[in-house]
Amino acid sequence: MTLGRLATFALAVAALAPAASPGAAQAATAASSARATASASATETLQVPRIAYRERKLANGLTVLSVESHGSPTVSVQVWYHVGGADDPEGKSGFAHLFEHIMFKGSKHMKSEEFDRLTEDVGGENNASTTEDVTAYETVVPSNHLETLLWAEAERLANLRVDEANFRSERAVVQEEYRQRILASPYGLFFETVSTRPYLRHPYRRGVIGSIENLDAASVADVVAFHDTYYRPDNATLIVTGDFEPRQLDAWVDKYFGPIARPKAPLPPRETAEPAWTADRTITVKAPNVPLPAVATVWLAPPVTDADAPALQVAAALLSAGESSRLNQALVYRQQIATQASFSADLRAGPGLLIASAIAAGGRSPAAVRSALLAEVKRLASRPATRGELDKVKTLLLTAAFSSRQTPLGLAAAIGDAAVLGGNPERVNTDLDDLRRVSAADVQRVLRRYVTGAHSVALDYVSEGNAQ
Amino acid sequence: MKLAALLTLLVAATASAQTFDTPPPPAAPRPLTIAAPVEQVLPNGLRVIVAQRDGMPLVTAMLVVLSGSELDPPQLSGLASMTAGLLTQGTRRRTGPEIAAAAETLGGTLDSGAGWGQSLVSITVTTPRLGAALGLVAEVAREPTFAPAELDRLRKQTLDALKVSYADPGTVAGLTAARLAYGSGAWGHPASGTPASLPRIRQADLVALHRATFRPDRAVLILAGDIGAERGVALAKQHFGDWASAAGDAAPPPPAPPTLAPGGPTVAIVDMPAVGQAGVVLALPLPPRQGAERAAADVLDAVLGGGYSSRLSQEVRIKRGLSYAVYSRIEPRGKSGLFQAALQTKNESTAEVVSLLQAEIDRMMQTPVPADELASRKLSLIGGFSRTVETTAGLASAIRSLVTTGRSPAELKTRIAAIEAVGSADVQRYAAAHFGAAGRRLAIAGVADRFADALRAEAPGLVVVAQPQLDLERAEGLRRE
Numbered sequence: 001m002t003l004g005r006l007a008t009f010a011l012a013v014a015a016l017a018p019a020a021s022p023g024a025a026q027a028a029t030a031a032s033s034a035r036a037t038a039s040a041s042a043t044e045t046l047q048v049p050r051i052a053y054r055e056r057k058l059a060n061g062l063t064v065l066s067v068e069s070h071g072s073p074t075v076s077v078q079v080w081y082h083v084g085g086a087d088d089p090e091g092k093s094g095f096a097h098l099f100e101h102i103m104f105k106g107s108k109h110m111k112s113e114e115f116d117r118l119t120e121d122v123g124g125e126n127n128a129s130t131t132e133d134v135t136a137y138e139t140v141v142p143s144n145h146l147e148t149l150l151w152a153e154a155e156r157l158a159n160l161r162v163d164e165a166n167f168r169s170e171r172a173v174v175q176e177e178y179r180q181r182i183l184a185s186p187y188g189l190f191f192e193t194v195s196t197r198p199y200l201r202h203p204y205r206r207g208v209i210g211s212i213e214n215l216d217a218a219s220v221a222d223v224v225a226f227h228d229t230y231y232r233p234d235n236a237t238l239i240v241t242g243d244f245e246p247r248q249l250d251a252w253v254d255k256y257f258g259p260i261a262r263p264k265a266p267l268p269p270r271e272t273a274e275p276a277w278t279a280d281r282t283i284t285v286k287a288p289n290v291p292l293p294a295v296a297t298v299w300l301a302p303p304v305t306d307a308d309a310p311a312l313q314v315a316a317a318l319l320s321a322g323e324s325s326r327l328n329q330a331l332v333y334r335q336q337i338a339t340q341a342s343f344s345a346d347l348r349a350g351p352g353l354l355i356a357s358a359i360a361a362g363g364r365s366p367a368a369v370r371s372a373l374l375a376e377v378k379r380l381a382s383r384p385a386t387r388g389e390l391d392k393v394k395t396l397l398l399t400a401a402f403s404s405r406q407t408p409l410g411l412a413a414a415i416g417d418a419a420v421l422g423g424n425p426e427r428v429n430t431d432l433d434d435l436r437r438v439s440a441a442d443v444q445r446v447l448r449r450y451v452t453g454a455h456s457v458a459l460d461y462v463s464e465g466n467a468q
Numbered sequence: 469m470k471l472a473a474l475l476t477l478l479v480a481a482t483a484s485a486q487t488f489d490t491p492p493p494p495a496a497p498r499p500l501t502i503a504a505p506v507e508q509v510l511p512n513g514l515r516v517i518v519a520q521r522d523g524m525p526l527v528t529a530m531l532v533v534l535s536g537s538e539l540d541p542p543q544l545s546g547l548a549s550m551t552a553g554l555l556t557q558g559t560r561r562r563t564g565p566e567i568a569a570a571a572e573t574l575g576g577t578l579d580s581g582a583g584w585g586q587s588l589v590s591i592t593v594t595t596p597r598l599g600a601a602l603g604l605v606a607e608v609a610r611e612p613t614f615a616p617a618e619l620d621r622l623r624k625q626t627l628d629a630l631k632v633s634y635a636d637p638g639t640v641a642g643l644t645a646a647r648l649a650y651g652s653g654a655w656g657h658p659a660s661g662t663p664a665s666l667p668r669i670r671q672a673d674l675v676a677l678h679r680a681t682f683r684p685d686r687a688v689l690i691l692a693g694d695i696g697a698e699r700g701v702a703l704a705k706q707h708f709g710d711w712a713s714a715a716g717d718a719a720p721p722p723p724a725p726p727t728l729a730p731g732g733p734t735v736a737i738v739d740m741p742a743v744g745q746a747g748v749v750l751a752l753p754l755p756p757r758q759g760a761e762r763a764a765a766d767v768l769d770a771v772l773g774g775g776y777s778s779r780l781s782q783e784v785r786i787k788r789g790l791s792y793a794v795y796s797r798i799e800p801r802g803k804s805g806l807f808q809a810a811l812q813t814k815n816e817s818t819a820e821v822v823s824l825l826q827a828e829i830d831r832m833m834q835t836p837v838p839a840d841e842l843a844s845r846k847l848s849l850i851g852g853f854s855r856t857v858e859t860t861a862g863l864a865s866a867i868r869s870l871v872t873t874g875r876s877p878a879e880l881k882t883r884i885a886a887i888e889a890v891g892s893a894d895v896q897r898y899a900a901a902h903f904g905a906a907g908r909r910l911a912i913a914g915v916a917d918r919f920a921d922a923l924r925a926e927a928p929g930l931v932v933v934a935q936p937q938l939d940l941e942r943a944e945g946l947r948r949e
Contacts, residue, residue, distance in 0.1 A: 006776055006793065049524075071523045072858050073498035109489050113786065116777045118491060121844035123851030125775075140855065144495040151491050172789025176745070180792050180812050183744020186635040243498065256488075288742035291635040292628060322577055323556075323568035333565060336621065339628040362628050392573045399526075399575030399594055406524050407858045 003097050003177070003208050004129040005104065048398060048432050051405075053415060053425055054246065056253070060262040061234025064253055065415050065425050067241045069408065074124075075143040075242035076408035079153050080420040082237075083230040084133040085208035086270055086350070092218050094210015097130040098174050099226050103137065104128075105166040108159035110152065112166050118145070118152050132204050133349040134420050140409050143243035147252050150240075154256035157236065160227050167220050178209050187359070190294050190461040193285050194355055195346060198298045198457040202274040202351060234262050237420050242408030274300065274351045277455040286464045292339060294461040295370045296357035299454050304347035305423055310434040311442040312345040312354065312450065317393035318385055318443065319343035319356075319377065324392070327358075330376050337364050337372050349421060354450060366460045381447035384440035397435055500854050504881045505867060506697035513685030514708050517877050518700035519692040519863050527598045527693035528860040530590040531605050532868050534688070535681050536582040537659035538723055538802065542652070544669055545941065546661020548582035550622060551674045555580045555589060557618040559611040564618060567608060574601050578608065583659060584801045585722070586872040587681065592861055595694045599703055606707040609682055614674040623666050630663060634935065637747030637913040638812055640738050643940055644911035645751035645808065648736055651729025651943040655801045664941045683713035688871050693860030725804045728753045728907055729943060735909070735927040736946050739916035740935045746818045746914025749810045750825050752907050756803035763886040764894040765805070765902075769798050770849040771837050771895065772828060773809050777848070779831070780809060783824045790817045790824075800873050807903075815915045819922035822910065829908070832899040836892040850884050 056064040088095045104126075106112040119126040124141030141149050182188040192207060199205035238257065240249055277300060302308050320327045320342040327341035341358040356377055360369045404410040418427035505519035537548045556571075556578050557564035571578035576591040589609055593601045633639045643658050650656025661669075689708060691700040757765055773780040773796025784794045794811035809829075813821050837845075856862040857880070867877050879886075912919070916932055924930055931946055939945025 072854065073500055074855070074858075110491075113777070117844075120775055120777045120848045120851075122494065123847040123854070125851065125855070142494075142497060142851070144497045146495075148491045148494055151488070155488070169787065169789040173785055173792055176790065176813060177792035179745040179814055184637055184747070184812055186632055289635050289740075289744075291631040322572040324565060324572045329565055332625070333621070336624065339625060339632070359632075361624070362631065388573070392569065395575040396572055396577075399592070402524050402526055402594065403592060403859070403861070406526065406860070407855070409855075 002129050002131050003181075004127055005101055006127050048401070051411070051415070051428050053428070055425060056250065058233065058254070058258055060258070060260055061232075062257050062260075063237040063419065065237065065239045065419055066244070066246065066249060067411060067415065068244060068246060069241065069411070070243050072408075073143050073243050074140055074408055075146050075240065075244050076138065076140045076412040077146065077149045077153060078136060078138045078239040078412045078416055079157070080134055080136045080237045080239065080416045081231060082133070082235050082420060083135055084131050085206065086132045086203040087230065088203070088206060088210070089222060089226070091214065092210070092222060093206040093214040094174070094178075094208070095214075095218050095222060095226065096135060097208050097210070098171060098215060098218060099223060100128045100130045100135050100137075101170045101174055102162050102167065102223055103156055103160065105162045105170055107156045107161050109155055115152060115156075118148055130208055132208055136413070136416055136420075138409060138413065146240070146244055146249070150252045150256050153238070154260060157231055157233070157257075158260045160223075160231065162220060162223055164220055167223065171215055171218065175212055175215055178212060178215070181209060186289055186291050187294060187461070189287050190285060190296075190459075193283070193461075194296045194298060194357065194459055195353060197283055197459070198281075198353065200275055200277070203271050204274075204348065204350065228263070229268060232263050233257065233260050235267055237416065239412045239415050239419075241412040241415070272350050277457075280455050281457045283457060283459045285459060285461045287461065288464050290461060290463040292360050292362065293366045293369075293463070294357065294359045295366045295373065296355055296459045297370060297374060298356075298457045298459065299354040299451050301345060301347055301352035301354045301450060303350055304352065304421055308446045308449070309345075309347055310431070311438045311446040312347070313397070314390070314393060314435060314438040315380065315443045315447055316343050316345040316354075317397055318380060318389060321393055321396050326376050326380065327373070331358060331369070331372050335372055337361055338369055341373060343377065366462065370458065377447070378452055381444055381452045384444055386440075390438075390440055394436055394438075398432060401432055500884070502857060502880050502884075505877045507877060508697075508701050510684070510705060510709060512709070512711055512713075513683075514704070514711065515688040515871070516701055516704040517688060517690050517867055517871070518695060518697045519690070519867060519877075519880070520696055521693055521857075521860065521863055523694070525595040525694050526592060526860045527595055527691060527695045528590065528592040528864040529598065529602055529605055530588055530690040530692075530864045530868060531609050532688045532690065532872060533587040533681055534585065534686050534872060535719055535722065536586045537584055537657075538654045539677070539681070539719060540654075540657060540659075543665060544673060545657040545665040546626070546659070547669055547673055547677060548587055549660050550619070550626070550666070550669055551614075551677050552580045552582040552587040552589075553622055554614050554618055554674060555608040555612045557622065558613045558615050559607050560613060561607060561611065567604065571601070571604055574604075576601060578604060580608065584655065584799070586868070588868070590864070598691075598695065599706070602703055602707045606711070610711055612678065614671050614678070616671050619669070619671055619674065623669065626661060627663060627666055630660070633660075634938070637740055637743045637745060638749075638810065639747070640740065640913035640935065640938070641747035641749040641911045642808070642810065644736055644738055644913065644938070644946065645749040645909055646806065647940055647943055647946055648733065648909035648911055649729065649751040649753045649806060650726050651732055653726055653729065654723035655726035656729065656943065658940050662939075662941045664939070677719075679714040679716055680719040683718055684708065684711045685713060686718065690864045690867050690871075692864035692867065722802055725756050726753055726801045726806075727755070732943060733929055733931045733946060735923065735930040736911050737916050737920055737923070737930060737932045738911070738913040738935050738938055739932055740913050741915055743914055745812045746815045746912055746919065747810070747812050748818060748821060748825070749808055749911050750829075751909045751911070752807040752903060754798065754805045754807055754902055757805065760886065760889065760894065761898060763890050764898045765798060766849060767842070767846055767887060767890045768832060768895045768898055769796055769807065770845045771841065772796050772832055774845065775848050775852075778845070779828050780811075780825065783828060784811060784813075784821055790821050800869070803874055815918035818912060818914060818919035819926075822912070822923065823926075826905075826908070829899075829903050833896070833903055836896045839892065842892050842895070846887050846890065850887050853883055853887075
């Protein structure tokens with residue numbers, strides 16, 4: 001789960017009200033998609049421009065990645081730290097995410113919220129997000145403010161200061177974020193449970209948002225200790241994309257980040273073991289506000305860096321990318337048993353999850369929905385996808401990558417994902433090549449290995465005291 | 469080390485330490501220039517607008533019809549939305565699944581929907597696939613079949629989606645606030661329909677609305693991204709040049725601009741005993757905005773609730789930790805607009821945040837915005853606009869917003885200057901004229917017994933409706949106690 005400092009603006013009445021909504025896929029049979037792809041080999045002609053990034057390593061261990069582009073007079077400055085919810089202190093789940101909010105509450109030479117003065121107030125924007133593995137601070141400013149932003153990021157890396165009053169008010173904000181995501185959103189608790197409870201031992205079991213009680217247990221002293229431990233140049237990657245001059249950038253980076261010392265103490269190791277799942281398990285979650293029951297079946301996935309990751313991503317796209325995807329066509333369109341159905345490859349630095357989930361249509365039982373869901377997953381494992389269907393989802397994935405890389409913000413985020421989560425910035429180029437090379441047989445092989453041949457956790461989400 | 473050298477080093481260190489105390493100043497700005505889109509009208513009346521933007525080899529194609537949910541008859545809320553939604557679910561040549569597969573084979577998703585003053589079909593694809601994508605857009609806009617089986621399917625899906633929406637306090641508060649603001653008029657019903665209206669919609673209703681509204685002389689084709697004007701117009705002619713209006717009358721002119729509902733409650737609570745947070749929406753209908761008034765209203769909205777550093781966010785989130793997110797916006801209703809401020813908070817804090825919302829709106833009316841605050845919020849607004857047009861989809865949407873509110877696409881080019889020209893006096897004048905307490909409507913969805921008494925003290929006319937009894941079908945549905 002990704003949590004951010006700022007919510008996306010979602011006022012109740014959307015400007016456009018698509019009839020039915022559920023953002024879900026609705027899909028096509030293999031036969032019809034093959035027909036629609038008469039031209040075939042679509043992805044072979046779709047050239048993905050290589051991203052020519054520059055990479056530097058400062059003496060203090062800071063990695064600096066940059067891509068120059070002058071399409072608009074803006075620049076994105078991002079700092080990604082290799083720390084996330086999986087590194088929360090014991091009994092203080094949700095701390096890494098709370099800490100992300102605190103990074104905006106002042107430093108030795110910046111007042112609380114001064115970061116907003118340097119970004120929003122000059123026509124830029126800032127946000128930050130925390131996942132299980134990574135915390136990313138993402139800023140966009142008019143390009144003439146680049147030096148100011150580099151100073152500000154170096155300043156809060158070197159000199160974070162927060163007082164008790166600011167800490168408490170921001171902790172209350174994060175507790176409201178918990179209520180909004182988990183308690184008010186009808187399926188918030190369901191998706192939070194799905195991505196945490198299946199783990200037997202790995203710290204991923206604790207999630208990212210934590211709980212009201214665990215957040216109450218956190219203190220300013222924890223903030224200081226966490227900053228000392230994890231916010232250091234050798235645990236950070238600085239990414240700059242957009243309208244800048246490379247030599248000027250290097251000089252400013254040396255000036256503001258160069259003097260920050262690398263601590264002598266090594267980074268603490270993270271508990272990474274998750275025992276093999278040796279039996280199927282069942283979890284039932286009851287909540288007071290469940291409009292329609294939901295189900296999920298979850299399997300363990302290999303790390304995002306594994307050679308099988310691209311095939312799992314293509315499998316997920318075949319099952320649930322777009323209206324023509326298999327799950328949407330089968331469960332939502334033909335059988336009308338679900339309002340939405342999805343299969344996601346939630347790949348992480350450590351063991352991730354493969355999640356098949358669906359929200360029931362009115363009057364349908366969780367058991368019937370799960371049975372239909374699993375039947376489609378098994379069908380893909382047992383019979384190969386057609387060439388046309390495979391080409392379709394690869395074109396969708398590549399076009400989505402193009403779209404997200406149009407802006408300095410999206411481009412820097414793609415590089416951050418590759419470098420920090422994937423461990424190698426070059427993955428920003430090779431990941432798309434790897435997706436293109438996935439065959440129908442690869443898809444079957446990984447589904448048999450990680451899904452049909454493995455143990456799973458089944459989750460039901462139902463209304464309290466009310467058999468729906 | 470020699471003394472002189474050591475001194476030099478110390479001086480250098482001191483100088484550099486000083487520079488670290490304060491942020492370095494910005495360099496000279498590099499202004500953003502946005503080209504005016506090129507527009508051409510085809511002989512059948514279709515307006516074609518092409519906005520070229522270099523960069524990635526992507527184009528967004530969007531066909532917009534200039535009417536939408538405001539034409540829903542009183543008993544048929546959701547008709548425009550269902551009509552637009554069903555365009556992609558079957559044509560004379562293809563079934564719904566075949567259309568979806570064809571679009572996704574091109575790398576895009578074919579989206580269709582309706583809102584206030586607009587119905588549209590859009591897709592984003594890589595440049596080489598633009599011709600094929602436009603073929604699909606034309607096919608679904610011109611030849612939909614509205615098969616009864618597809619209507620039934622979409623109706624059932626929409627009814628299920630409403631069950632989810634009605635369990636979300638933020639969504640419920642927003643829908644309720646619009647009803648409070650506009651009452652029974654053409655602009656106050658839920659655009660996606662209600663559990664009562666959806667079962668009444670028949671195939672003949674869809675066919676009739678489509679014939680009357682999907683006509684080239686009521687439509688605009690927007691192409692944004694990696695596409696030149698000449699090529700864009702040629703493609704438009706190829707796919708839409710022989711599009712003729714259906715026999716029969718065009719749709720009636722749009723209903724009168726929305727105005728504040730006379731009479732009726734001003735504050736409504738929807739009681740949802742099981743939700744862990746209350747959704748709060750304050751709505752305020754604005755009259756049609758003319759000329760410079762538009763930018764003044766946008767700056768007002770930016771100062772009040774247009775971002776993390778806005779006044780509402782300062783008071784509710786930053787100073788008091790009462791909400792994760794509080795925002796305002798002006799949602800177009802034709803040339804008019806509905807101002808809405810929205811947030812979610814723990815049930816117990818509801819009365820406190822309502823007082824804060826009201827006080828901040830009062831302050832906009834009573835005192836001018838200080839110059840530095842005005843300057844920073846204007847820059848923030850300009851920056852947001854500039855980032856929107858960085859993507860093909862954002863650029864197409866910016867043009868859509870202009871044409872669906874009766875403005876020229878050339879305003880893309882003058883938008884920044886219009887915002888820059890707004891002064892504190894303009895903002896205060898607009899607030900004083902249009903943001904008075906008499907026009908404010910307030911809807912809250914949450915656990916009523918945790919805040920109803922506190923609110924009743926300030927709003928004696930308040931109504932409380934239990935969520936299962938909430939009837940958004942009619943304005944009168946909010947009157948039962």
